[in-house]
Amino acid sequence: MKPSLQVRLSQHLALTPQLQQSIRLLQLSTLELHQEVEQMLEANPFLEVDEEAPNAYELSSTPLAERSTAAERSDEPWDGPGSSGSEAEPEPAGADTMEFGATEREDWENGTEREDFDGIGETPMSASASSGPAPEGDELDPGERNTVAPSLQEHLREQLLGMRLSPEDRAAVMVLIESLNEDGYLADPLEDIATALAGGEPDPEDPDACAAHEEARELLLDRLRCALRWLHSLEPCGVGARDLAECLVLQLRQKPRSEAQVIAILVAKHHLELLARRDTRKLTAATGADEALLREAQALIRSCEPKPGRPFTKAEANIVVPDVIVQKVGRGWKVVLNPDVMPKLRINDLYAQALRQHRGGRGGGGGGEGAPALSARLQEARWFMKNILQRFDTIQRVSQAIVERQKNFFSHGAIAMKPLVLREIADELGLHESTISRVTTAKYMATPYGTFELKYFFGSSLNTEAGGNASSTAVRALIKQLVAAEDPGKPLSDSQISQMLEEQGIQVARRTVAKYREALKIAPANLRKAL
Structure with missing residues (x-):
């Protein structure tokens, strides 16, 4: 084959590092975002925590574009990526704190990615969700929440101190206490515990060693059986059970x-x-x-x-911190950002000023060999802060759009939920469906009915006899109400629930009712029947 040269023209979409970072930050949960911030604080010397940052409620009340009007009037020079310092570009004013923004919104979508998601939120990720609004003043005291409660092992060891036991029996009970799992059950059989305490297996060819090992194991097993009876006498009753x-x-x-x-x-x-x-x-x-x-x-x-x-058991791990909070304003509802989840960052003024003086003192010579690298780190810090601010602004916009579409939910509960899919919010805000999917994943909203993941407010559409549509979330709430009101002696079957829904004008097949019932973790009719 004869070698040849060919010229081809093609077009492809390339994401800038800043856009890649903004997309990555958008899909992170609150915990993952804070971990990312900690890593950036360690890696970038120009970035530091701002303890005097303005309240997030004040920031969230002003649109992002309005918070950046000063950026258009700034004439302070700064170096772009890879700049030699010979050409200066305008530096956004206020870019050294989390207050700055951009005059134009970034395009969050890459134009090629599309995620398949039907918008169905199965269950709220909250233990506080109930059938009615939470009463005011029912929040946990931070002091009480941070109080360290004794563990099950500590509680049992305190009781053991008041018992008159021989050192051998006390040590055997302590071994069993350490073998309990978090539910209070004995995790390992007594035979396995005795074998482990007796030491390694003896030499099979030495009968005396095997006999001595077996005798020691039997003595330990008898001691553990006696210790188990002592353990069963402790509180809480039932602790130390094997099944x-x-x-x-x-x-x-x-x-x-x-x-x-x-x-x-x-x-x-x-x-x-x-x-x-x-x-x-x-x-x-x-x-x-x-x-x-x-x-x-x-x-x-x-x-x-x-x-x-x-x-x-420790319940602190089950607490969900909401990203946004819904507040009643007049006859409507307003979404504000949770100040507890917003990082407070700023540019280190001392380092930034030293870099400017060092760069300017060289007469446009670039400030030395390390100046371009330092300028790139300074811009990296600014871009990181800007992307975080845009992340929260996008979350707030999406949340407000959801609240506007689901006003009835905040007044009447889940039974008044309307059908909603990602495409509707994407079209309203001018964003891509993949962006809405990223925003609604692992982001939570505090409402009068509890804390829910944003995906919970999206539900597929079910036909009604009147020609309208009903949300699958509302149908699940209705199924939950029907089961709660049923006769325990004659629980409703899936077919009966389907018929009752049809009588109310909602067409739901029996298999769909079974699917929703399982999603609500409701047992079948035969297991709900009372004796």
């Missing part, structure tokens, strides 16, 4: 003696599977009790705690 049946039996034995208690212990020991299936006929045959006595036994079992260590 659910043993945990329930330990607690039922503390109940007042009655016929129902005897039946409850029998069911907990041998027939928990039948109780879970609500199989009254087989339970009656297995226990010899009538339905009334079985109901009393079931009530006793339900009063027990299946996870004794639950009160001692």
